[in-house]
Amino acid sequence: MNQKKIGRKLALATSLILIANLSYADQFKRFSVSAGWLHVMPQGKANPFNINTIAKNGTNATVGSISTTSFLNSVDPNAMGADVGGVPFNQKEVLTEFLNDAFMQTLLTDGKGNILPEVAGTANIHGLEHWQANGTGLEADDTDTLGLMFSYYLNDNVSLQLIGGIPPKVDIKGKGEILAPLTGLATSPSDLVGILFPDGIDLKQAIPITNLGNKSKAASVRAWTPALEAQYQFGKSGVNKLRPYIGAGIMYSRFTGIKLNPQINNDLIAAGHMIQNVLDGKAGAALDGAPSSANPYVRVKTTDAIAPIVSLGATYDITDKWFGVASISYAKLNNQAKIDVIDANTGKRLINSSTKVDIDPLITYVGVGYRF
Structure with missing residues (x-):
């Protein structure tokens, strides 16, 4: 009798568990x-940006014909020179006066706003091989x-x-804005230029490449x-x-x-x-x-x-x-x-x-x- 009761209880418990599992399975979706x-x-x-070019530092390049505007923009605005008497002067200011003088223009330019190749000479260029464009990205x-x-x-x-x-x-x-930090030294075979700039003309210009921000x-x-x-x-x-x-x-x-x-x-x-x-x-x-x-x-x-x-x-x-x-x-x-x-x-x-x-x-x- 006790065994039958135990059996009925086990059967009832099993049924309840099965019902609970079926209910859970219905609620739980895979x-x-x-x-x-x-x-x-x-x-x-x-x-x-980190930028590299194949123009190595120390590259020597013939300047050739160049517009007076581009040339003056490339001159270091803070570079100083000295005349034959030792009096200091600002290189860019003197060059600007030279190239704006009508008589000097006949000697130094082609009359169309370009410096003659035989006056422009050569340039030793630095700064283009590698630089980091700070403030860009x-x-x-x-x-x-x-x-x-x-x-x-x-x-x-x-x-x-x-x-x-x-x-x-x-x-x-x-x-x-990405700017190329050009520096260097330009030397001219012209005696007229060589008198005032025996050691060459210092170059320094942040050349605009592209403006990302505008x-x-x-x-x-x-x-x-x-x-x-x-x-x-x-x-x-x-x-x-x-x-x-x-x-x-x-x-x-x-x-x-x-x-x-x-x-x-x-x-x-x-x-x-x-x-x-x-x-x-x-x-x-x-x-x-x-x-x-x-x-x-x-x-x-x-x-x-x-x-x-x-x-x-x-x-x-x-x-x-x-x-x-x-x-x-x-x-x-x-x-x-x-x-x-x-x-x-x-x-x-x-x-x-x-x-x-x-x-x-x-x-x-x-x-x-x-x-x-």
């Missing part, structure tokens, strides 16, 4: 998918896209989530940034409608379809001509912005990157299958942007530059999901 508004707000700040702008989230639940609390969406087009803002955007890219997170969701299915969660994982980034601002592209091509003219021994043409023997084009690349990402969010059950979701995420993401100016005739890189782009996006997401 998969969920959601779609919604994804807003990306980059927090990173611009980093300076690139920053990603805010963007919006359709976000898609797919989750697989290991149990009622722990899940793996794939975060993606339609790759958005991102505008890249530029900061600052454009609406420096470039645009297509951003591919899928992420994979492990998440822990508080509460219990079927019991708690509002269930906060935390997550951590990794984000992969790749940028494609890079389009450089047309004006910046043209400025960089002009800079390529400048460097080639220096290499060809035509320093005057370089400073005048004249075309060179090269056929420059611009190539822009970015590196791929992997970054950690953390998230804080919550779901709210509308029904047992439909739910609303909202989250905020942060990724410590950066990559390298590389901009080269290449001579299509020879394949040589006339200019190569790079900058670190700190993106560090803060990402908000609001969507509607379905469990199955």
Whole structure:
């Protein structure tokens, strides 16, 4: 009799457990998918460009014909000289007086505003081989896209989530103006110039290359940034409608379809001509912005990157299958942007530059999901 009672009790207990498990299985769904508004707000700040050219320090170049304006702009405004009596003078001020004097113009220029090649002489050039353009850089702008989230639940609390969406087009803002820090020494075979400048004329000029900051955007890219997170969701299915969660994982980034601002592209091509003219021994043409023997084009690349990402969010059950979701995420993401100016005739890189782009996006997401 006791055995029968025990058997009935075990059967009743087993039935209750099965009913409970069936109820839990009905509440707990293995998969969920959601779609919604994804807003990306980059927090990173611009980093300076590091620039290299193939015009080595100490390059000697024939100046050739050069406009008086370009020549005077290249003279160090603070350089001093001394006349035959030892009286000091400012080199640029004296040269300006010379080149504005009608009589001297007949001796030193071609009458069309250009200094004669036999007067211009040669220049020993420094500063173009490598420099850092402080105060410049690139920053990603805010963007919006359709976000898609797919989750697989290991149990009622722990899940793996794939975060993606339609790759958005991102505008890249530029900061600052890139200037080439030319220095050097010009020497003239002209006796008239040599009397006043026996040791040569000191050169120092910040040559404008391109202004990144005065454009609406420096470039645009297509951003591919899928992420994979492990998440822990508080509460219990079927019991708690509002269930906060935390997550951590990794984000992969790749940028494609890079389009450089047309004006910046043209400025960089002009800079390529400048460097080639220096290499060809035509320093005057370089400073005048004249075309060179090269056929420059611009190539822009970015590196791929992997970054950690953390998230804080919550779901709210509308029904047992439909739910609303909202989250905020942060990724410590950066990559390298590389901009080269290449001579299509020879394949040589006339200019190569790079900058670190700190993106560090803060990402908000609001969507509607379905469990199955």
